Amino acid sequence: MRSRFIQAANRELSRLAFREYVASSEGLALYRILYATVILLMGLPRALWIPHYGSAFFRPPFGFTWFLEQGVPPAWFFVLLNGAATLSAIMLLAGYRTRVASLAMFVSLLSLNAWRYSFGKIDHDLVIIVVPLILAFSGWGTDYRWIPWVAAEPASTLIRPGFFCWLWLRP
Amino acid sequence: MRIYKRVVASSFFILAALLVCQTLIQIRYGEPYPAIWAPGFAASATDREGKVTMETAQIIVHFSPSESRTLSPGALMFDVTSAHARELINCFAIFAAQPFLLDRPVPLSMLERMAASSFRAPRSDEATRRRLRGWLKSRLNILLPGRIVQSVDFHWIQLRFDSTLPNMAPSVTTQRIDEISFHSGS
Numbered sequence: 196m197r198s199r200f201i202q203a204a205n206r207e208l209s210r211l212a213f214r215e216y217v218a219s220s221e222g223l224a225l226y227r228i229l230y231a232t233v234i235l236l237m238g239l240p241r242a243l244w245i246p247h248y249g250s251a252f253f254r255p256p257f258g259f260t261w262f263l264e265q266g267v268p269p270a271w272f273f274v275l276l277n278g279a280a281t282l283s284a285i286m287l288l289a290g291y292r293t294r295v296a297s298l299a300m301f302v303s304l305l306s307l308n309a310w311r312y313s314f315g316k317i318d319h320d321l322v323i324i325v326v327p328l329i330l331a332f333s334g335w336g337t338d339y340r341w342i343p344w345v346a347a348e349p350a351s352t353l354i355r356p357g358f359f360c361w362l363w364l365r366p
Numbered sequence: 367m368r369i370y371k372r373v374v375a376s377s378f379f380i381l382a383a384l385l386v387c388q389t390l391i392q393i394r395y396g397e398p399y400p401a402i403w404a405p406g407f408a409a410s411a412t413d414r415e416g417k418v419t420m421e422t423a424q425i426i427v428h429f430s431p432s433e434s435r436t437l438s439p440g441a442l443m444f445d446v447t448s449a450h451a452r453e454l455i456n457c458f459a460i461f462a463a464q465p466f467l468l469d470r471p472v473p474l475s476m477l478e479r480m481a482a483s484s485f486r487a488p489r490s491d492e493a494t495r496r497r498l499r500g501w502l503k504s505r506l507n508i509l510l511p512g513r514i515v516q517s518v519d520f521h522w523i524q525l526r527f528d529s530t531l532p533n534m535a536p537s538v539t540t541q542r543i544d545e546i547s548f549h550s551g552s
Contacts, residue, residue, distance in 0.1 A: 212374055244445045251497030252457050257391050257398035309399060315453030317397060317405040 223330065224290070224338035230326060231288035234300070238323070239284065240277040242307045246270040248314065255313040259306070273310070279303040287327070293336025297327035423455050424521040427506060429513055442505060457498060458520055 218226075250266035280303040286296035304324045312318070384402050391398045397405055425437040443451040506515050 208375075209371070213371065247445060248454065249497065249501065251494050251501055252454050254457070257395040258400060261395075305400060311450075312399045314450065315456060316450050317399050318449075319404045321400055321404065 218333075220334055220338045223333055223335035224340075227287055227290070227293065227330070227335040228339060231284045234284045234304075234323075235281070235288065238304070239281055241304075242273050242311045243270075243277065245273060245310055245314070252314050254315050256317060259309040260313045267310075273307070276303050276307050280307065283327075287336075289342055290336050290338075290340030291342050294331050297331035297335075301325070301328040301331075421456070422452060422523050422525065423458070424523060425455075426519040426521060427510065427515055428517045428519070429515060435510070437509070442509070444509075455520075457494075458502075459522070460495060460498070 245267055246269060248267070253267060255261045255263070280300055283296045283300035283303060286292055287300065301324060308318075308320070308324065381402060388398060388402050399405075423439055425439070425442050426434050427437060428434045439451040439455040440448045443454050446454065502518065503515075506513075506518070
């Protein structure tokens with residue numbers, strides 16, 4: 196009786212995670228373009244004000260910046276991170292090396308935010324930043340590429356985490 | 367496919383484990399970043415009487431005994447969003463005679479501590495005081511070029527919104543908590 200219940204629960208969870216919210220390659224690619232455009236137009240540059248405030252205002256939460264005793268990095272550090280995030284967004288928009296671009300965008304935006312939120316306030320935009328990490332291996336770079344002569348990721352290795360897609364793409 | 371399914375399934379357990387870790391960190395050290403769950407709206411949380419308390423400040427810059435100019439935190443910190451400016455201005459509370467913004471409200475139960483987890487006390491050592499003084503002086507030079515600033519007063523204001531009253535009724539009370547003097551020349 197118990198094993199039948201577990202099997203049924205397994206089937207239902209499996210359906211929910213892998214089949215219920217499957218997104219098409221075209222749909223994911225459109226979302227990639229929309230996401231990269233929004234980040235380029237509205238999300239960048241960020242954290243460039245930090246060097247103007249400096250260590251006197253530095254109140255880090257528990258996280259990456261908690262253990263840093265050196266204080267606030269110089270302005271070029273934030274310009275560099277913004278440059279990396281911008282380049283990643285352009286690569287995502289063009290559909291070029293989207294896995295690397297997705298991971299680079301996640302790391303650069305998360306680093307920028309870790310510094311931004313070391314001055315007292317934490318915003319809710321982690322939900323937006325996690326999107327490229329979740330979708331890096333979803334195959335959102337296979338369609339609508341501006342550089343079609345560069346090969347996309349092999350289809351056999353694509354992961355389509357339907358449930359995660361639904362979880363993060365829902366309004 | 368089987369390995370992939372295991373990876374996806376195990377990620378749920380990893381997330382659950384991270385959630386437990388976050389809870390423990392939150393109780394001990396306050397709100398972490400990055401975090402599994404989004405930060406709470408502690409600033410707009412209602413108390414037991416249904417009141418929402420928000421703190422802000424007015425910065426009064428004195429040029430002479432008879433001439434002054436009032437700035438908002440947003441005007442002084444013009445290059446950040448107003449929400450960040452409200453938090454940044456709290457660093458100047460270390461100059462207050464009654465350091466009400468420096469300590470976490472007590473007593474707090476574990477649940478109350480989690481609700482107020484976003485509280486982070488500003489540094490109050492001598493080096494920080496010197497840096498803040500220097501920052502304020504240079505910022506006022508940018509905002510008010512050519513003016514000689516004699517002193518700066520910070521007026522801390524507590525706004526209490528009564529969420530139980532209808533919209534038409536007056537639901538805001540202003541209370542001056544403290545006044546500090548900040549002499550830019552000293």
